[in-house]
Amino acid sequence: MRAVWQLLWLAASAIGATVFAAPTSFDVTRLMSMLAQVDRSSVAFEETRHFSALAAPITRRGTLSFERPDRLAMDVVTPFPETIRIAGSRVSIESPDGRREWDMSAQPGALAWIEAIRASLAGDAAALTRSFDATLTGTEAQWELKLVPRDERVGATLRQMTVRGREAQIAAIEIVDRRGDRVVIALKPLERSRR
Amino acid sequence: VSDRARIAAGFILLVGAALIYVATRLSVNADFSAFLPNATSSEQRFLASELKEGVAGRLLLIDIANGPPQQLADVSRALALRLAGDAAFRYVSNGDANIARRDLDVIRAHRYVLSNAVTEQRYSVEGLRDALAARLRALSGGAGFVENAFVAEDPTAETLHVVEQLAPATQPRREFGVWFDSTGARAVLIAQTRAAGSDIDGQARSIAALQTAFAIARAGTMATIRYSSPGAMAVESRELIADDASRLAIVSTLLVVAILALVYRSLIVVLFCALPAVSGLLVGVAAVDVAFSGVHAITLGFGATLLGEAVDYPSYLLTQIGAGETARDALARIGRTLAMAVLTTAGASVALLLTGFPGLSQLGLLTMVGVLCAGAITAWVLPHWVPVGWAPKTIRAPVAQWQMPAARWRALVAAAITLALVVAAARGVVWDDDLANMNPLPLELKQRDRELRSALGAPEVRFMLMIEAAAQDDALAAAERIRPVLEDAVRARRIAGFELASDYLPSFATQRRRQQALPPPEALRRRFEQAAQGTPFRVAAFEPFFEDAARGRTAPPLRATDLADTALGVKLAALVRADDGRWYVIVPLAGVDRPAEIEASVVRAAVPGVRWVDLQATSRAMMAEFRQRALAAFGVGALLIVGIVAVGLRSIAAAVRIAAPPMAAVVATAAMLAVAGSRLSVFHLVALMLVAGIGTNYALFFARRGESAGPSDATWRSLAVVVATTLCAFGTLATSRTPVLHAIGLTVVLGVLSSLVYTLLLPSPAPPRTGNR
Numbered sequence: 018m019r020a021v022w023q024l025l026w027l028a029a030s031a032i033g034a035t036v037f038a039a040p041t042s043f044d045v046t047r048l049m050s051m052l053a054q055v056d057r058s059s060v061a062f063e064e065t066r067h068f069s070a071l072a073a074p075i076t077r078r079g080t081l082s083f084e085r086p087d088r089l090a091m092d093v094v095t096p097f098p099e100t101i102r103i104a105g106s107r108v109s110i111e112s113p114d115g116r117r118e119w120d121m122s123a124q125p126g127a128l129a130w131i132e133a134i135r136a137s138l139a140g141d142a143a144a145l146t147r148s149f150d151a152t153l154t155g156t157e158a159q160w161e162l163k164l165v166p167r168d169e170r171v172g173a174t175l176r177q178m179t180v181r182g183r184e185a186q187i188a189a190i191e192i193v194d195r196r197g198d199r200v201v202i203a204l205k206p207l208e209r210s211r212r
Numbered sequence: 213v214s215d216r217a218r219i220a221a222g223f224i225l226l227v228g229a230a231l232i233y234v235a236t237r238l239s240v241n242a243d244f245s246a247f248l249p250n251a252t253s254s255e256q257r258f259l260a261s262e263l264k265e266g267v268a269g270r271l272l273l274i275d276i277a278n279g280p281p282q283q284l285a286d287v288s289r290a291l292a293l294r295l296a297g298d299a300a301f302r303y304v305s306n307g308d309a310n311i312a313r314r315d316l317d318v319i320r321a322h323r324y325v326l327s328n329a330v331t332e333q334r335y336s337v338e339g340l341r342d343a344l345a346a347r348l349r350a351l352s353g354g355a356g357f358v359e360n361a362f363v364a365e366d367p368t369a370e371t372l373h374v375v376e377q378l379a380p381a382t383q384p385r386r387e388f389g390v391w392f393d394s395t396g397a398r399a400v401l402i403a404q405t406r407a408a409g410s411d412i413d414g415q416a417r418s419i420a421a422l423q424t425a426f427a428i429a430r431a432g433t434m435a436t437i438r439y440s441s442p443g444a445m446a447v448e449s450r451e452l453i454a455d456d457a458s459r460l461a462i463v464s465t466l467l468v469v470a471i472l473a474l475v476y477r478s479l480i481v482v483l484f485c486a487l488p489a490v491s492g493l494l495v496g497v498a499a500v501d502v503a504f505s506g507v508h509a510i511t512l513g514f515g516a517t518l519l520g521e522a523v524d525y526p527s528y529l530l531t532q533i534g535a536g537e538t539a540r541d542a543l544a545r546i547g548r549t550l551a552m553a554v555l556t557t558a559g560a561s562v563a564l565l566l567t568g569f570p571g572l573s574q575l576g577l578l579t580m581v582g583v584l585c586a587g588a589i590t591a592w593v594l595p596h597w598v599p600v601g602w603a604p605k606t607i608r609a610p611v612a613q614w615q616m617p618a619a620r621w622r623a624l625v626a627a628a629i630t631l632a633l634v635v636a637a638a639r640g641v642v643w644d645d646d647l648a649n650m651n652p653l654p655l656e657l658k659q660r661d662r663e664l665r666s667a668l669g670a671p672e673v674r675f676m677l678m679i680e681a682a683a684q685d686d687a688l689a690a691a692e693r694i695r696p697v698l699e700d701a702v703r704a705r706r707i708a709g710f711e712l713a714s715d716y717l718p719s720f721a722t723q724r725r726r727q728q729a730l731p732p733p734e735a736l737r738r739r740f741e742q743a744a745q746g747t748p749f750r751v752a753a754f755e756p757f758f759e760d761a762a763r764g765r766t767a768p769p770l771r772a773t774d775l776a777d778t779a780l781g782v783k784l785a786a787l788v789r790a791d792d793g794r795w796y797v798i799v800p801l802a803g804v805d806r807p808a809e810i811e812a813s814v815v816r817a818a819v820p821g822v823r824w825v826d827l828q829a830t831s832r833a834m835m836a837e838f839r840q841r842a843l844a845a846f847g848v849g850a851l852l853i854v855g856i857v858a859v860g861l862r863s864i865a866a867a868v869r870i871a872a873p874p875m876a877a878v879v880a881t882a883a884m885l886a887v888a889g890s891r892l893s894v895f896h897l898v899a900l901m902l903v904a905g906i907g908t909n910y911a912l913f914f915a916r917r918g919e920s921a922g923p924s925d926a927t928w929r930s931l932a933v934v935v936a937t938t939l940c941a942f943g944t945l946a947t948s949r950t951p952v953l954h955a956i957g958l959t960v961v962l963g964v965l966s967s968l969v970y971t972l973l974l975p976s977p978a979p980p981r982t983g984n985r
Contacts, residue, residue, distance in 0.1 A: 066356060070363050070753040075352050093354070101354045106388065110354040120389035174361070198360060 053140025269409015285388035324764035415443035496582030522586035554587030560849030708803025874907025903963025
């Protein structure tokens, strides 16, 4: 039960990819095919949590990596060291407090999140549009992909996700929960490898 | 119309009425606790009701194998979903967090009375400051989103604390979100049936529902299922035994019919042979059903065995018919002996009837009514029906030239018995006092049950505390008082863990104390404001917390009904039971290392109503008591046999001589079984009872002679036929792979052979002075 929520956050935090692309007519399919060229990537992230219970936001920094087909890792440096790994539907958190592990396949809502983020990173348009209404605005130089969950079980916790980017590079992911609490993850490329 | 014809007509009517009754009104219950003694202590009562109604009997352990783990997890989830929607099941769990959602809601709603962390200190300014510091760190960590979901309503994290507090010490390993065994090759689940474990038909329906659900859940995979529970095992063993018994019954019927056909050479006469026993069984079963408002399945099985003796009655009559004689002439010769054969068995059954054990009493009544009816039909109905002029084939067995053995033979026999007894005594007769064996299970079922139990970390509990009180709340309060003792024992590693009902449902006093530890709304708000000073927390965001705490402070106490249909409720139901106006809380202890020490510390704590229970010792004591009562009934039965024969022959000395061969045969058979290493169980006892009945008949008929010195040809023919048919019937049973059928078959075969040997070797009594009319 604790895992239900846990996952929501993890899914939200696990993001990141940089991509190069060649211009043609710009839509979700086109954006996805640009993103799909990334095989693995590693980016620096700065995550800002705007929680209504707190007067000031919490900021976390570290490195986020993605490796096809389904591996995400987050090495947090501040405010304290922590490693989060996601492989398939399995999530583990290792911190000075110990190591905990969950399997999220039992949580359709939470799993949708992980898969939405992974689909963005992997450029999997089919998977993305299966569970979200995706709206793309802007140009290739500066775009914004808005994702609203279709499944009401997901909608019960997640209001919407916004992925912003320049060309084939994801610059930030913003997640807004049902109460309006917000997490913004800004990404800065460190290393990438193309397929 | 003669009197006899009227009597015959009356019996036919009686059997017809019994047939109609059995076909329409009979209620068979498969609850084997009828074969337990009436519990004398509250431990025994608890054990008996636990066996009948308890959660342990309803809990199905399930595993799913044969596929990649992810696929098995999907099947497990689909199966759990189906079972959760099935009325046959009360609760199902496969470790899947979704199913636990309702548990979480209940915990959240009642967190302030469930959490043992709710103290005045925790809700002081310092306590709240510590809690906020812990929340801030959690909000900053990897699980921050989780914390953010409830921080505003539960900044002291009582819900999480309760979840952790109630989490079992050991859980099965989890793969892809559901439980697996330790190897990761099998997905495991538990399901609780609505039907009681002793309700075998209800269990059979639950199993059928499980199989249907699995057939749908596994669609498209090669997954296979295994399951086990006391109820499921009873269903399966019933099917296995019924299957085996009906298969063997066909074989033995064919053999017996072949023998009878050879001797009687008339189909109609062969059919007559079945009439008395079948009629006796029908009337006996009807009588038991009327007297006990239902017949136990085991009574039926055993009763059919005991009435095996009645199959011999027509043979005794028919084999005596000489050429040119009618059946009535033969009856005139053997009537008195036949009457004694029937009356000795009926008399011995009275001893069973009077034991006071529901199961044994039923068995006694069934046997008594059954043999009386069978005897009456043999004597009063059959002679009318045997075609005039019919006579059995003449058998001239070489054994007919037998001369009564000399005294030295008898000495040899006595020596043999003595030897057998000495050997048996040296090895010791091993009584099987394992309660579990009352439900005769094939070995493979037991093995599977053990595997599933270890996979699910659900060991069979042997040691427990039992708390007895006048009210549920008093029992829960006592459970809370014993907790420190158990915590010490866990710290000292003398027990691995324990389960306390008061963790799921605290006593009213504890709930009130926790509610009172919460400050009044204004004070809480003030303290929280102070505690939040210098932290990034916005007090304004915590209105949900102030509301929940205010509500929790004055809420009506949590009751068992609030926990219905949750994992908590299931646990509670397993641990708390009302019986006869008293309340019982059991505290199962896992991994007990030095029981005597824990028992001593529990006794030292002197919490009123708390008792130490060793279930194994309790059940063994019950079984031993059962066995002693059954043996005592045996002794009384033997005396009754001697008494009846003494009256019939008008000679005590003759009666002792008649009774000697069957009793010697019983002792020798028990000795042989012991030497062969069998643990003697109630099944052996019942079979030995049959041996005594059959043996007495042999002795009676063998001793029955006219003026001539030795048994007549007809008597030899009688013995040859009844021995051959009995050996065929029970010899077939002895080949069964079902332990109980094998035990009964083997015992009767050994017993019949022993009876025959002793009847031939031991001195026969002098002919009765009056002769046989």
